[in-house]
Amino acid sequence: MAANLAAGCIFCKIIRGEIPSAKILETATTFAFLDIEPLSEGHALVIPKFHAEKMHQLPDEFLADAMPVAKRVAAALGAENYNVLQNNGKLAHQAVPHVHFHVIPKPSTDKGLI
Numbered sequence: 001m002a003a004n005l006a007a008g009c010i011f012c013k014i015i016r017g018e019i020p021s022a023k024i025l026e027t028a029t030t031f032a033f034l035d036i037e038p039l040s041e042g043h044a045l046v047i048p049k050f051h052a053e054k055m056h057q058l059p060d061e062f063l064a065d066a067m068p069v070a071k072r073v074a075a076a077l078g079a080e081n082y083n084v085l086q087n088n089g090k091l092a093h094q095a096v097p098h099v100h101f102h103v104i105p106k107p108s109t110d111k112g113l114i
């Protein structure tokens with residue numbers, strides 16, 4: 001499964017190390033790092049090393065690898081309560097056009113939905 005990255009994409013640049021990030025872990029097909037504007041402490045993003053804007057455009061192998069990595073990220077964060085979210089398209093609140101999975105820890109004091 002060869003990585004397929006795009007020149008102008010901010011998340012592809014993070015994968016290539018051209019933009020700094022707080023890396024949590026990396027596998028052959030995925031990269032996980034802390035969100036720059038965290039909704040809670042430890043808010044992380046898991047991204048495939050394949051530039052696709054939306055989930056249905058992502059090859060199955062990359063999609064399949066993302067969930068075990070999200071699991072490892074939640075464990076690394078020590079999160080017992082957390083949301084895993086994934087947005088596709090502007091109307092669905094996707095801001096960065098490279099598939100990503102949010103892992104958002106929920107502190108015990110949090111009363112909100114997200």
Ligand code: 5GP
Pocket residue numbers: 010019021022033034035036037038045086087093094095096097
């Ligand atoms: P979306 O709304 O597309 O599902 O979420 C995009 C997320 O990417 C946002 O939570 C935003 O804070 C995060 N983000 C955008 N640019 C950067 C960046 O340059 N570095 C990091 N670490 N996170 C980013």
Ligand code: ZN
Pocket residue numbers: 005006009010011012013050051052097098
């Ligand atoms: Zn990209």
